[in-house]
Amino acid sequence: MLRIALTGGIASGKSFVADEFAALGATIVDSDVLAKEVVEPGTPGLERVVERFGEDIVQPDGSLDRAALGRIIFADEQARADLNAIVHPLVREAATRREETAPEGARVIQVIPLLVETGLHAGFDRIIVVDVPIETQLERLGERNGLSEEDALARIHAQAPRDERIAVASHVIDNSGTREETRARVGEVWEEISRD
Structure with a gap:
């Protein structure tokens, strides 16, 4: 392929x-879409992000408060690197699974x-x-x-x-x-x- x-x-x-x-x-495999999926409520990804950045980045409904997290990571290079270290491997795994299930010749x-x-x-x-x-x-x-x-x-x-x-x-x-x-x-x- x-x-x-x-x-x-x-x-x-x-x-x-x-x-x-x-x-x-x-066949499109969009990492931005996958990056949202791997930190949905109840996922190990969200749990690890909250461990690193604290409960203040969680909205009342349990979902990730992207604006709050954005304010942190775009002001702090190390924080951004930490987030990437959590999310990127999860996204790559999900992308590989999607790619492997694509129709032959796609x-x-x-x-x-x-x-x-x-x-x-x-x-x-x-x-x-x-x-x-x-x-x-x-x-x-x-x-x-x-x-x-x-x-x-x-x-x-x-x-x-x-x-x-x-x-x-x-x-x-x-x-x-x-x-x-x-x-x-x-x-x-x-x-x-x-x-x-």
Whole structure:
């Protein structure tokens, strides 16, 4: 099976691109979705996160208070590393299980936001990078998440720089134009990986 990863900086449009690949027939394994699943109420993942960060990150209904946790980890590099050490192995295990259950001959694309930061890029045959300028990220984070420029920059700088992602890419999708332009580029990349 050809192992394909899709990555990109925060607010680059990975979800839109992944949805476009899914519409073309790709099987999508989204690490962001899995990261939520592995810390749902009652999971060992949530239990370990609470052990590390305390009860203040749990909402009254027992679910993870993502905003509270975000305030901690984006202000403290060690806290972020600790969270990643808990969640990432659980996500990788879940992603592997999903990949193994894909139909024979499927083109499975794993969406992994922190692909470069975690060194996982070495395990993939093809790497698709969704790319936008930092100005676009700032604008989208302000509109989508209501973040101040300072908070948005903290999240952007917590990830690998654009040039590091592009350096490992086998395919780059510029998502700074129109949706139609991005859709056309996704189609081109899909044709290329379908021939592999």
